[in-house]
Amino acid sequence: MTHYIENYSYPYKTRGSGAVTRTTEKLTGLSRLSHFLVGIETIETLIDRATAYIRDMLHVDYCRIFILSSDGHYHFKSKWPESEDVVENIFQLVSSSTEAQRPSSLEQVLDSKARELLGLKIRDCHWIIPLCVEQSQVGTLVLAKTNSSELDAFPQDTFYLVDLIADQLGNALHRKQLNEQLENSSIEVVLALSKTLETRDPYSGAHSKRLASFSEQIARHFNFSARETRELCWAALLHDIGKIGIEDSILHKPGPLDAHEWEVMKSHSELGAHIVKGLSGLENIASIILSHHERVDGEGYPHALMSDQIPMGAKIIAVVDSYSAMTEGRVYKAPRNHEEALSEIKQNSGIMYDPAVVEAFISLFDGHNFLD
Numbered sequence: 588m589t590h591y592i593e594n595y596s597y598p599y600k601t602r603g604s605g606a607v608t609r610t611t612e613k614l615t616g617l618s619r620l621s622h623f624l625v626g627i628e629t630i631e632t633l634i635d636r637a638t639a640y641i642r643d644m645l646h647v648d649y650c651r652i653f654i655l656s657s658d659g660h661y662h663f664k665s666k667w668p669e670s671e672d673v674v675e676n677i678f679q680l681v682s683s684s685t686e687a688q689r690p691s692s693l694e695q696v697l698d699s700k701a702r703e704l705l706g707l708k709i710r711d712c713h714w715i716i717p718l719c720v721e722q723s724q725v726g727t728l729v730l731a732k733t734n735s736s737e738l739d740a741f742p743q744d745t746f747y748l749v750d751l752i753a754d755q756l757g758n759a760l761h762r763k764q765l766n767e768q769l770e771n772s773s774i775e776v777v778l779a780l781s782k783t784l785e786t787r788d789p790y791s792g793a794h795s796k797r798l799a800s801f802s803e804q805i806a807r808h809f810n811f812s813a814r815e816t817r818e819l820c821w822a823a824l825l826h827d828i829g830k831i832g833i834e835d836s837i838l839h840k841p842g843p844l845d846a847h848e849w850e851v852m853k854s855h856s857e858l859g860a861h862i863v864k865g866l867s868g869l870e871n872i873a874s875i876i877l878s879h880h881e882r883v884d885g886e887g888y889p890h891a892l893m894s895d896q897i898p899m900g901a902k903i904i905a906v907v908d909s910y911s912a913m914t915e916g917r918v919y920k921a922p923r924n925h926e927e928a929l930s931e932i933k934q935n936s937g938i939m940y941d942p943a944v945v946e947a948f949i950s951l952f953d954g955h956n957f958l959d
Contacts, residue, residue, distance in 0.1 A: 776866055825872065
């Protein structure tokens with residue numbers, strides 16, 4: 588995946604204090620950028636915010652960060668049909684070298700269409716810097732100062748700082764790209780396991796997809812991060828994955844289970860946690876799968892956890908799992924309608940279910956604007 592994101596004005600300005608020297612200001616800005624790059628979650632946000640940091644730190648009028656895609660090309664949307672070809676020509680200036688171009692006027696290297704594409708004018712002094720990790724290019728940083736000469740736009744003491752920025756930015760982008768690759772691999776594993784469960788038990792497959800939809804919306808209510816939301820949805824899809832280890836005579840029994848059969852069925856949460864615990868990228872969802880049948884009063888299984896001992900993701904799945912099970916019904920039990928299911932969940936708020944999660948779940952239906 589590749590990204591091209593416009594910069595915007597960063598609201599916090601380091602300049603302006605007479606007691607702070609320009610050198611101190613730059614070092615402070617570099618430190619902030621370093622901490623920021625470590626903490627950001629997505630490539631989109633990283634690029635969007637980093638351009639603003641860099642503009643402010645270097646006092647430039649223009650900053651763009653282009654990411655090199657896995658196929659070795661730069662891609663972004665623009666009004667020019669041939670924009671990708673134009674950009675390819677621009678960045679061939681640095682594609683074969685890990686050394687930055689010297690700052691120069693645009694008329695030396697870019698035609699009028701390329702300048703307009705990038706939003707630059709002929710008198711703007713620009714600087715093209717490759718972003719590399721161990722001699723491999725991961726992107727390109729473009730800086731520019733309007734109506735400036737090379738010396739005015741980029742003083743000599745700026746060069747070392749730009750090198751440090753490019754190094755930090757290149758490494759951060761590389762880390763995020765690796766994380767995305769791992770995430771994509773994890774998604775493939777989740778989908779494969781989900782398909783396996785659906786093949787083994789068609790009811791569980793459809794049921795799990797419904798839970799993932801509910802869970803994602805509750806995650807937004809609690810302002811979960813992108814990673815937390817993603818992992819919650821994965822856990823919802825795979826919460827019953829342990830059922831692939833339950834024998835058919837119990838899993839597909841067309842009626843209530845006896846005491847022994849129920850004990851076997853209850854083992855599915857532990858089996859599921861064991862399955863995902865050893866899979867790279869899915870380790871964090873094991874505790875959610877393990878605990879999604881726990882109750883806040885301590886009467887759940889498999890470990891009789893109480894309230895705060897239960898992971899938040901498991902509390903969410905407990906509510907949406909119960910609602911879906913009641914409204915979908917079973918072979919041996921007729922489904923309940925929406926109002927009956929909500930009433931049961933409300934009655935068990937603080938007993939089986941976390942009250943905050945119950946409140947969040949019910950709020951999904953306010954105004955009848957919820958799409959299941």
